[in-house]
Amino acid sequence: MDWHLYLGLNVLDSTIRISVPLLLACLAGLYSERSGVFDIGLEGKMLAGAFAGAAAASSFGSAWIGLFFAILVSVGFALVHGFASITARGNQIVSGVAINFIAAGGAVILGQAWFKQGGRTPSLVGDERFSVVTLPFADSLGGVPLLGPVYRELVSGHYILVYFAFLMVPVTWWVLFRTRFGLRLRAVGENPAAVDTAGISVTFLRYRAVMITGILCGFSGAYLSVAQNAGFVKDMTAGKGFIALAALIFAKWRPVNAMFACLLFGYLEALGISLQGKPLPVIGTVPVQFMQALPYILTVILLAGFIGKAIPPRAGGVPYVKER
Amino acid sequence: MxxxxxxxxxxxxxxxxxxxxxxxxxxxxxxxxxxxxENPVKAAGILVSGAFGSGSGIGYTLFYATNFIFTGLSVAVAFHCGLFNIGGEGQAYIGGLGVALVCLAFDTVFPWWLNFPLAILASAALGGAWAFIPAILQARRGSHIVITTIMFNFIAASVMVYLLVGALKPLGSMAPQTRTFEAAAHLPKLDWLITMFGFKLRSTPLNLSFVLALVVSFLVWLLIWRTKLGYEIRTQGFSPRASRYAGISETRIIVITMMISGALAGMMALNPVMGDQHRLQLDFVTGAGFVGIAVALMGRSHPAGIIPASILFGMLYQGGAELAFEMPNIxxxxxxxxxxxxxxxxxxxxxxxxxxxxxxxxxxxxxxxxxxxxxxxxxx
Structure with a gap:
């Protein structure tokens, strides 16, 4: 058996690269859903962020300004979702669907109107795009057997947003489980009336959660268009927002689990690419479409309660009405 | 307040x-x-004249509207039961498989008027079947139907790509689509309906499934407001507690409603596959499943509202094509x-x-x- 196809450095390396946008979006969804606001508009916010990021990076000539605009636009969409679900007490699912469409259409229309390249943004060159970070001693330690190449290929040589994404996992854990804000955030997703009774504003808490969601989706979008790719192309999120949503459920709304779920889904995709057209022992060739569908299939199996039970935050999806 | x-x-x-x-x-x-x-007023003018200004425009508008009537009804039926079926896209896609299988098997055997009802049954059956697993998981396991139906959209897309680049593709062809059906699996066009009103037109894809959509709209109205099942569906949607108290089986009503909803979405495939393209193509649904959500919301989940809402969206689709032609920025x-x-x-x-x-x-x-x-x- 050729283990390089399964666990080779290039497979693991692309696992990390594929997982990062999932992880950022997944953590984004975590804040919103933990506060009791369901968000199936992660995809739309990522896409809007990706477009805004690439458009700004190319116009202002700086990847960081691109990132700033990605976050700005994504937070704007998040606030629309917040307004619809918190203030207007509308259906959160419907609002999420709407945001996905507005972002998908808007990015292409404005992209075409502004850059006239069929919905693309101009290719990002030089400082307009994030460059990879080479960690200290990556090259000099490269010669050390086993660990050297792992350090050089896997740990070093990624975009700064990759390190940020993995840093956000312990940060999110700490915020949610070790701060007063986090306790209140989780409480408002389970029992908003209790939080309200304690004299804390349910509305303000949820708005803050939704804004954090927007910020992280902006990072995710910027990673796609300003780091991983050199520019925005139509539908570049290609369902990643929904895989992130699936990962969130798979992780049972917990940050560390979220990282493992995203790495798993990323690994499945990387494996699918690596194994394309190569027969496996015993089962023969696995169709690439099966590998693509596997995250969704696994999530459905999980939801069916065959791999533990995924229990969403209790107040999720229900607008809070102060008085009855 | x-x-x-x-x-x-x-x-x-x-x-x-x-x-x-x-x-x-x-x-x-x-x-x-x-x-x-661009100028929005001018854009709106182009949109409306593109959709209704010519016989062909009207034909295309109604052709698109046909898709949205089916998917809109699908979403609406689920809404009445308090369920959000966001999986119309996948159910329609799989429904297309049913249409194609019937057409491929019988297009040299039966005349069109026998193939049509067979294709209706097959598309409804497969669309309904695709909604079955999310439905049963919702009813028995409490898995959120929104999430499972989203997942099933993606699974459907993978299944169809797998079939269209593999088993369904004719030998020696590169394009991911089935062979073209013979004439006995083409639905009759309804061009005469438009020429009757004195419009001239070149051929439009408007076909018999438009009439089917209107008939089905009536049947859905009958089902929801004039049958015992419809009453149970609305009771479940209005108050699951009251429905349980009244002895309505939650599992039964959720599964039946979702399968009806899936069947309606599946029937949407008749219009493009059997009525227009005469072959099963990749991504032939092109978002109609999602437009159904907009249509159902606009039409307040009532067939009398869904039909005009569908025509409005048909107008947007057809007029939008004209708009893209006239205004380079749009x-x-x-x-x-x-x-x-x-x-x-x-x-x-x-x-x-x-x-x-x-x-x-x-x-x-x-x-x-x-x-x-x-x-x-x-x-x-």
């Missing part, structure tokens, strides 16, 4: 408020057109934005203008109408 609001008369509830929401959605769309550097993706804005304002923000309208009615109408509190009749 201290001030009492008037209970709205039905025409305001079902006519005025959707109209206000829709108007706002279009005003915001106009802003997007402005941002893209592509057909404009429809996607409008669709999103309609879903936002007619769906998620449907109660945004309600208090204002109610206050207005409260101050205009007679005192005794004013007494009704707002708590009654919350829509969902």
């Amino acid at each position: 201290a001030t009492p609001y008037a209970k709205l008369p039905a025409w305001a509830d079902y006519g005025l408020i959707p109209l206000i929401n829709l108007t706002v959605a279009f005003l915001v769309s106009g802003l997007v057109v402005l941002l893209a550097g 592509s057909r993706d404009m429809i996607v934005i409008i669709q999103g804005l309609v879903i936002l304002f007619a769906g998620a923000l449907e109660n945004l203008f309600r208090p204002a309208v109610q206050a207005f009615f409260g101050s205009v109408l007679h005192e005794d109408v004013r007494a009704a509190p707002i708590a009654s009749g919350e829509s969902h």
Whole structure:
């Protein structure tokens, strides 16, 4: 058996690269859903962020300004979702669907109107795009057997947003489980009336959660268009927002689990690419479409309660009405 | 919510408020057109004349509307049961498989009028079957139907790609599609319907499934408001507790409703596959499953509202194509934005203008109408 196809450095390396946008979006969804606001508009916010990021990076000539605009636009969409679900007490699912469409259409229309390249943004060159970070001693330690190449290929040589994404996992854990804000955030997703009774504003808490969601989706979008790719192309999120949503459920709304779920889904995709057209022992060739569908299939199996039970935050999806 | 609001008369509830929401959605769309550097009023003119200005335009408008009637009804039926079926896209896609299998098997055997009912059955059966697993998981395991149906959309896409680049593709062909059906698996065109009104046209894809869509709309109305099953569906949607108390089996009603919903979405495939392209192609659904959500929300889940809402969206699709041709800065993706804005304002923000309208009615109408509190009749 050729283990390089399964666990080779290039497979693991692309696992990390594929997982990062999932992880950022997944953590984004975590804040919103933990506060009791369901968000199936992660995809739309990522896409809007990706477009805004690439458009700004190319116009202002700086990847960081691109990132700033990605976050700005994504937070704007998040606030629309917040307004619809918190203030207007509308259906959160419907609002999420709407945001996905507005972002998908808007990015292409404005992209075409502004850059006239069929919905693309101009290719990002030089400082307009994030460059990879080479960690200290990556090259000099490269010669050390086993660990050297792992350090050089896997740990070093990624975009700064990759390190940020993995840093956000312990940060999110700490915020949610070790701060007063986090306790209140989780409480408002389970029992908003209790939080309200304690004299804390349910509305303000949820708005803050939704804004954090927007910020992280902006990072995710910027990673796609300003780091991983050199520019925005139509539908570049290609369902990643929904895989992130699936990962969130798979992780049972917990940050560390979220990282493992995203790495798993990323690994499945990387494996699918690596194994394309190569027969496996015993089962023969696995169709690439099966590998693509596997995250969704696994999530459905999980939801069916065959791999533990995924229990969403209790107040999720229900607008809070102060008085009855 | 201290001030009492008037209970709205039905025409305001079902006519005025959707109209206000829709108007706002279009005003915001106009802003997007402005941002893209074009004149929104001129764009609206091109849109309407492109959709209704010629016989061909009308034919295409109604052709697109046919798709949306089916998917809109699909979403609406599930809404009545309190379920959000976001999986119309996948159910329609799989429904297309049913149509194609019938057409491929029988297009040299039976005449079209035998193939048509067979294809209806097959598309409905496969569409319904695709909704079955999410339904049973919701009913028995409490898995959120929104999430499972989204997942099933993606699974459906993978399945269809797998089949279309593999088993269904004719030998020696590169394109991921089936062979073209023989004439006995083509639905009759309805061009004469438009020429009857004195319009001239070149061939349009409008076909018999438009009539089927109207018939099915009537049947859905009959089902929801005139049968015992429909009553049970609405009871379940209005109050699951009351329905349990009345002895209605939750599992049964959820599964049946979702399968009807899936069947309706599946039947949408008849229109493009059997009526127009005469072969099964990759991504032939092109978002119609999602437009169904907008259509159902706009039409207040009632066939009498869904049909005009579908025609409106058919107009946007057809007029949008003309628009893309006339205005280089606007592509057909404009429809996607409008669709999103309609879903936002007619769906998620449907109660945004309600208090204002109610206050207005409260101050205009007679005192005794004013007494009704707002708590009654919350829509969902």
